[in-house]
Amino acid sequence: MAIHVNLDRVLLDRDMTLTELADRVGIALPNLSILKTNKARAVRFSTLAALCRELGCQPGDLLEYRGEE
């Protein structure tokens, strides 16, 4: 996938676990895990907004374009 999700790096910087983030954002842990492991095919804006709100970051901090791998 050309878009890479840097969720694990941001979580490490904020010293937060995936489970905590899932509880705060209100998304099921398996779905967040799909996002973290770059298996997701699409992300809703509402999900992206909730993640940025709880992590205190910008979408660009979470998403990175790496071209076709």
Next chain:
Amino acid sequence: MNATVEGLQRRGLARGLKISLDVLFYLTLVVAVVMRVGALGISSFTDYEDGWEHNVPVAVGEGSFYAHLPVEAVHDAWPALEYTRISAAHGRLRFLHYSLPVHLGRSAIALLFTGLFLWGLTLLRRILATTAGGRPFDPINPRRLNALGWLVLASSALATLLDYMMSKWTLSRIEITTVPLSPPMEIHTEWILCGLLVLVLAAIWKEAVQMAEEQSLTV
């Protein structure tokens, strides 16, 4: 909560349908297979003196290809029956015979088609089982529907071919002096349409599986 209730109601329908198909499957298995095999064994010895019924499609007159319609005669004068001139007709010839090989052969063909019917029912039951379990877009379901579509088409072709061959074989061995009969090729258009419909559904279902997978991986 409403979505959950609706989901349970939808699955209840699938579950109900599956139970109906399960009943039909086991009923067919018992009545058609077990009783037919049992009756075959018994009748092969007990009905020998009375004979067994044989029926084959026959045609008289022009043409040898017919769509499977409940029309007994084709005529070119309408509407008064008194002026009707029958130029062609087709139907079934029924008579009693005493040939055990023919009786066994017909029973084997009937068992074959019962087996094909049970196979089709099994495919439908498995599709409904996944639907009742909340997984209607299981990736295997389009393959099952595809198999069902081809099964229906193949059964239709087989029925047409076997009927023709049986009719041809029978008419070559019996003497009918009054009316010249010929073996017709009966095309079961309703089966063909049904098979094609199922194949179209399978193609649509395959797309639906892709869309469901895409949706499940959308966070």
